Amino acid sequence: MSPRLAALVLAGSALLPAQAxxxxxxxxxxxxxxxxxxxxxxxxxxxFGTRHVLSRTDSDTEGTGxxxxxxxxxxxxxxxxTDEGRLQxxxxxxxxxxxxxxxxxxLPIVNVIATLRGTGDPERIYVVSGHYDSRNGRGEDGERAAxxxxxxxxxTAAMLEACRVLTAARFPATIVFAAYDAEEQGLLGxxxxxxxxxxxxxxxxxxxxxxxxxxxxxxxxxxxxxxxxCFSYASGGTDGSGRSLARxxxxxxxxxxxxxxxxxxxxxxxxxxxxDHRSFFEHGFPAVRFTEPREDFSRQHQDITSRDGRPxxxxxDYADFAYTANVTRxxxxxxxxxxxxxxxxxxxxxxxxxxxxxxxxxxxxxPGAAACEFVWRETTAADWTNVVDAAAAALxxxxxxxxxxxxxxxxxxxxxxxVRAIAADGSRSRVATPPEPDRFDRQRRARTAVTEDDDGQx
Ligand SMILES: [Zn+2]
Numbered sequence: 001m002s003p004r005l006a007a008l009v010l011a012g013s014a015l016l017p018a019q020a021x022x023x024x025x026x027x028x029x030x031x032x033x034x035x036x037x038x039x040x041x042x043x044x045x046x047x048f049g050t051r052h053v054l055s056r057t058d059s060d061t062e063g064t065g066x067x068x069x070x071x072x073x074x075x076x077x078x079x080x081x082t083d084e085g086r087l088q089x090x091x092x093x094x095x096x097x098x099x100x101x102x103x104x105x106x107l108p109i110v111n112v113i114a115t116l117r118g119t120g121d122p123e124r125i126y127v128v129s130g131h132y133d134s135r136n137g138r139g140e141d142g143e144r145a146a147x148x149x150x151x152x153x154x155x156t157a158a159m160l161e162a163c164r165v166l167t168a169a170r171f172p173a174t175i176v177f178a179a180y181d182a183e184e185q186g187l188l189g190x191x192x193x194x195x196x197x198x199x200x201x202x203x204x205x206x207x208x209x210x211x212x213x214x215x216x217x218x219x220x221x222x223x224x225x226x227x228x229x230c231f232s233y234a235s236g237g238t239d240g241s242g243r244s245l246a247r248x249x250x251x252x253x254x255x256x257x258x259x260x261x262x263x264x265x266x267x268x269x270x271x272x273x274x275x276d277h278r279s280f281f282e283h284g285f286p287a288v289r290f291t292e293p294r295e296d297f298s299r300q301h302q303d304i305t306s307r308d309g310r311p312x313x314x315x316x317d318y319a320d321f322a323y324t325a326n327v328t329r330x331x332x333x334x335x336x337x338x339x340x341x342x343x344x345x346x347x348x349x350x351x352x353x354x355x356x357x358x359x360x361x362x363x364x365x366x367p368g369a370a371a372c373e374f375v376w377r378e379t380t381a382a383d384w385t386n387v388v389d390a391a392a393a394a395l396x397x398x399x400x401x402x403x404x405x406x407x408x409x410x411x412x413x414x415x416x417x418x419v420r421a422i423a424a425d426g427s428r429s430r431v432a433t434p435p436e437p438d439r440f441d442r443q444r445r446a447r448t449a450v451t452e453d454d455d456g457q458x
Contacts, residue, residue: 019426025169026256026336032165033332035325039316041157042214042324044070046147046316051134053107053182054142063142064181067132068112071156071179075114078164087167088115094192100185102140109181111189114163118339120172121368125197126339127176127207128162128331129190129276130155131183134314137303139184144303149316151300152183154214155290158328165332171339172368172423173205180276183211184301190276198283205430206245206338207280207287213327214319218294225323227261228330231289233268233281237436238382239416241286242268242277244344244430249288249334250383251428256333260326263293264382270295286430290327340427342368345419347432348402352412359412361405361419361434362398369421374405375431376417384418384431386410 045051048067057065072089079087092111098104112132118124134148135141147153156179163177180189190209197204216225230249234240246264253262269275269289277287296318304313311318346364353360365372374393375384393405407417418431 022337022340022423022426023256025425026333029165029169029332029336030256030329032168033161033325033328035321037164038154038157038161038324038328039319039321041074041160042149042153042316042319042321045132045153045156046149050136050142050144050146051132051148052142052146053109053133053185053188054103054140056142064133068110068179068181071112071132071160074160075112075163075177078167079114082167086116087163088117089113090115092193092196096182096188096192098182098185098188100139103185107182107185107188109189109192111181111193112179113193114177116163116167116171116175116177118172118174119170121343122174123203124173124343125176125202125204126173126335127178127204127280128159128335129178129180129207129209130157130159131180131189131209131211131276132156133181133184133189135184135301137301139301145313147304147314147316149299149314149319150212150214150292151314152211153316154319154324155210155212158210158213158324158331161325161328162331162335165328166335169336171336173339175335175339183276187274187276187279190279194279194283194285197285204280204285205343206248206334207277207285208245208249208290208331208334209276209287210290210327210331211275212291212295212300214321214324215292215294215296215299216320216323217296217318219296219298220294222294224293225320225326227263227293228327229265229291229293230262231265231267231269231275231277231291233278233287234266238266239418239433239436241284241430242281242288244418244432245286246288247383248338248428248430249330252333252337253330255337257326257329260330262330266382290330292323292327337427338429340425341423341429342366342421344429344432345369345372345421347419347434350412350417350434357409357411359407359410359415359417361407361417362402363405363419363432364401365403366421366429368423370424371422372403372405372419373422374407374417374419376407376410376415378415
């Protein structure tokens with residue numbers, strides 16, 4: 001096929017993706033998310049008294065052992081509603097080093113993990129998690145009450161509800177649902193899981209941790225229930241894969257949940273604090289954290305008490321389960337989009353033409369893509385502001401699987417450009433951005449002078 005003909009064929013297929021199909025499918029999934037179910041799960045987890053990693057494991061009603069057996073049973077009940085073997089439930093047990101003062105140097109941890117294997121591209125994995133362990137005012141206390149309703153029974157219940165809803169559908173990619181142990185002791189459970197995935201050479205294209213997603217009453221007395229914060233790590237700049245995942249979250253929320261916002265926070269986590277997504281970031285996997293807009297610090301990591309007439313302790317009566325249901329919907333919409341879509345394209349390079357202000361983007365469409373589309377934004381904008389579909393991008397095949405799109409009137413010097421893949425049903429991948437040229441490194445490698453005119457010429 002000639003390059004021109006290939007371009008015409010691809011441009012024509014840009015008309016094929018049916019946005020309505022993915023919208024209808026995701027709408028059905030979102031309407032199945034049940035706040036009452038989330039409340040039941042939060043109250044059940046709180047009912048174990050404490051889920052501290054050092055709490056008892058020999059009881060069926062108290063402590064971390066009872067909590068994880070309950071989680072395993074919840075996953076198994078969901079698995080039982082599906083065809084044989086579609087949702088696999090497993091425990092990941094390990095003994096890991098702990099650096100926290102006052103704690104044993106080694107801790108036994110147990111993650112509870114359910115895997116919904118993909119039907120077309122099962123090696124590509126998306127992870128959604130909450131941490132089921134809890135703590136009170138003393139981080140090493142494994143005996144006294146540590147209800148952890150918002151931190152993080154809320155996130156664990158959101159993850160369970162996402163599992164229940166998503167398991168009713170089929171996705172090309174694999175979705176893993178994880179209840180992590182020992183987050184409060186240094187992200188130990190997620191570190192073990194992320195390391196196991198990295199050691200196995202897994203392709204984790206996205207990880208979402210739901211952590212502290214249940215309180216909507218700010219310490220200032222105002223209600224904050226209309227959005228969730230989405231934190232993302234980046235190793236440099238604002239276009240790492242974690243940021244790309246965060247922008248896939250905003251895309252999914254805007255497309256499928258118009259009455260609920262996602263606020264991008266271009267920082268790895270709350271100031272000076274951490275969460276399980278960090279374990280995935282450290283292995284180079286795209287990872288984000290969902291957290292309520294305004295945390296109430298009289299709840300988290302506190303003993304149940306009252307001081308100056310103010311109640312302390314992380315109890316379920318302070319949680320807003322309708323809010324947690326909306327955060328769950330954001331996770332479900334994002335996972336449904338990404339696990340239905342092809343993987344992100346390979347963004348090879350971008351260059352500004354020298355005869356007019358057009359940007360030429362070279363990319364390799366992934367297998368299974370019905371089309372690709374192109375996005376851009378000002379360098380100072382947090383999120384993509386402009387979309388150019390394939391039909392408007394004058395596609396040319398360069399051979400070797402590479403394609404070139406032209407973004408007319410887009411001056412690359414001032415903007416960031418990217419490309420994402422679209423499945424036949426209209427679902428979108430994460431956006432891939434071409435690597436930013438590192439002039440200093442290139443100069444050092446070449447050990448030759450590079451003139452302004454040379455730099456960036458095609
Ligand atoms: Zn937490």
